[in-house]
Amino acid sequence: MANYVQPIEKLIRQFTKLPGVGSKTAQRYALRILAMNDADAQEFAQAILQAKSNVKVCSVCGNYTDTDPCHICNTRDNSIICVVQEAKDVLAIERLGEYKGVYHVLGGVLNPLKNVGREDIRLAELFKRLTGDVQEVILATDTSAEGEATATYIARFVKQYGVKVTRLAQGISIGSELQYADEVTLSRAFVNRKEV
DSSP states (O other), rough: OOOOHHHHHHHHHHHSTTTTTHHHHHHHHHHHHHHSSSHHHHHHHHHHHHHHHHEOOOTOOEEHHHHHHOOOHHHSSEEEEEEEESSSHHHHHHTSSSSOEEEEOOSSOOBBGGTTTTTGTTTHHHHHHHHSSOEEEOOOSSSSSHHHHHHHHHHHHTTTTTTTTEEEEBOOOOTOOOOGOOOOHHHHHHHHEEOO
């Protein structure tokens, strides 16, 4: 990487903190910011600051929102809960425009090798939601070993409540993440989900 003056180097280092952004991409982003006019650069910086101060986590589902509870929890069918690992997975499913239920964002998966246990993800909050009108829980965790183990754990617990448990149908390849699945594959996996 070329040697830039300190402010540019600092900006490049900040961009490399983003997932999937290597040094060359970070360099391009930093130079693009510098090429912006002052108004556009100010608007860009303001958008980051506003998102950080105005976006929170929904107290019901754990998704990002600017209202609490979020719009999805307030307006959708609460009898079906789709359990996902991260908020980015909600966006992937919402792109389909087919799912009419609500979500539950775990904030991760069980992973004993990384010391991530039941208390480290939003399992207790999910289990509290199972009382009342819930008729189905759709498990939409990734197909990694950790995602599968988490889905199996949740399925065993949810069945004790007499609630139907389904898993997205295969079609999403093993080891892949929901956010990278195309709409057709994800849609087919949703339609062909199976009871666990």
